[in-house]
Structure formats: structure tokens, C-alpha cells
Amino acid sequence: FVRGEVGAVALRIFNSRALLGLATAIGLGLAGALVPVGAASAEEALPPLPETVSADGLPTVQIDGVVWKQVIVGNTVYVGGDFQNARPAGAAPGTNLVPRTNLLAYDIRTGNLITSFNHTLNGIVQDMAASPDGKRLYIVGGFTTVDGQTRNRIAGFDLPSGALSTTFAPNSNGNTKSVAATNTTVYAGGYFSAMNGATRYRMAAINASNGAVVRDFVPRVDDRQVQSIVVAPDEKSVVIS
Numbered sequence: 001f002v003r004g005e006v007g008a009v010a011l012r013i014f015n016s017r018a019l020l021g022l023a024t025a026i027g028l029g030l031a032g033a034l035v036p037v038g039a040a041s042a043e044e045a046l047p048p049l050p051e052t053v054s055a056d057g058l059p060t061v062q063i064d065g066v067v068w069k070q071v072i073v074g075n076t077v078y079v080g081g082d083f084q085n086a087r088p089a090g091a092a093p094g095t096n097l098v099p100r101t102n103l104l105a106y107d108i109r110t111g112n113l114i115t116s117f118n119h120t121l122n123g124i125v126q127d128m129a130a131s132p133d134g135k136r137l138y139i140v141g142g143f144t145t146v147d148g149q150t151r152n153r154i155a156g157f158d159l160p161s162g163a164l165s166t167t168f169a170p171n172s173n174g175n176t177k178s179v180a181a182t183n184t185t186v187y188a189g190g191y192f193s194a195m196n197g198a199t200r201y202r203m204a205a206i207n208a209s210n211g212a213v214v215r216d217f218v219p220r221v222d223d224r225q226v227q228s229i230v231v232a233p234d235e236k237s238v239v240i241s
Contacts (some may be wrong), residue, residue, distance in 0.1 A: 189226025
């Protein structure tokens with residue numbers, strides 16, 4: 001991972017007459033003539049540029065695989081992907097390894113691994129989402145167990161404790177690749193045909209409190225998988241791709 005600090009972005013806007021004059025000069029020059037463009041080609045009273053963008057690399061926990069998603073809740077960054085180990089910033093690959101199978105958390109202020117958030121998954125994490133109130137983290141992917149407990153391709157963690165939720169345990173029967181959440185509803189997408197045994201083609205809505213399928217949300221997506229989900233700010237509609 002790389003954390004960075006970003007400053008202001010500078011954008012210089014040229015006077016339209018100057019650009020027109022420059023274009024005229026270039027066009028005539030190509031035809032064999034050179035025509036002075038005069039004062040119109042000069043920049044006119046542009047303000048001084050602000051400080052340009054800068055980025056400083058900050059020490060952050062490293063992994064031995066691929067990260068597919070990061071979610072920030074407060075000062076904690078949750079990371080999901082396809083990896084087996086974490087190591088401190090600056091440690092050479094293969095050294096100072098701490099087992100973390102496809103899911104970890106680090107402190108955004110220090111970049112250090114949060115040792116109390118330690119879960120074992122038997123498959124990759126492809127997407128994650130936090131509830132707006134910051135009380136729940138949801139993950140989806142190719143796993144079927146979390147910490148030895150059955151969690152078929154979707155799971156939830158209570159925050160800030162980071163404990164695996166015992167009340168949210170839906171059952172997706174196929175690849176689950178995308179997730180989005182409100183405080184009350186979790187939307188999952190992928191290439192499945194059932195959620196909790198109920199027919200749901202590629203997308204489902206799930207009650208956040210008990211993991212039950214929302215009965216009146218029954219979209220039917222064609223044979224392509226749902227790769228991403230966004231909930232509108234007013235929570236009255238959902239956009240998928």
C-alpha cells in the first residue's frame with residue numbers, strides 16, 4: 001500500500017485570443033508564411049500558480065498478494081483481496097510475516113497492522129462496504145468459511161470490535177463480487193441464482209439485522225455478473241454495472 005499527502009492542483013488557463021493567434025501563426029507558417037501574432041499571443045495578467053501537487057510515501061503494512069478493495073471507517077482501513085501474509089513497512093518480501101488470509105486492517109495514522117482484527121478466510125475477498133453509521137463491515141468473494149464458520153460468499157463484521165457477526169449469515173449459491181450497504185439493507189451482486197435458497201438472479205437485497213432476503217426486491221439481471229453496486233444518496237435507488 002502507499003499512503004500519500006496531496007496538496008493543491010495548479011491549472012493554467014490561457015487567454016482564448018492568444019490561442020487563436022497561435023493557431024493562426026502555425027497554420028500560416030505551414031503554408032510558407034510567417035505572420036507575427038503580436039500582443040494577442042502573450043499570456044495576459046495570469047495570477048501566480050499555487051503550490052503544485054506533491055505526494056509523500058508513508059510507511060504502511062505490506063502484503064504478499066493482491067488487494068481488491070479498501071474501506072475506511074474512522075482511523076481504521078479494512079483491506080480485502082487475495083493474500084496470505086502481512087509484513088511491516090520496509091520489511092523485505094518473505095520476512096517478518098504475520099499470517100492474514102485475504103483480510104486485514106491497519107491504522108491510517110501509522111500504517112501499522114491492527115493485530116486485534118485477525119480472521120481466517122478460505123477464499124478471496126472481492127469487494128467490501130461499510131454501513132454509513134460505521135457499525136458494520138460487509139465482505140463478499142469466493143470464501144465459504146470465516147474462522148471455521150460457514151459463510152457462503154458473504155459475511156459481516158461488527159464494528160468497532162471487528163468480531164464476525166453471528167446474526168448476519170446469508171447464503172449465496174454462486175460467485176458474489178460486489179456489495180453496497182445502508183444501515184438497514186445490504187445489496188449483493190455477482191453471478192449467483194439464489195440467496196438463502198430464494199431465487200435471485202445476480203443481485204439480492206438482504207436485511208442487515210438478521211441476514212434475511214428482502215422479499216420485495218427481485219430484479220432479474222441477464223447472464224452477465226453484477227460487478228459493482230452504488231446506492232443513491234437518498235437510498236431510494238441502486239445503480240449496478
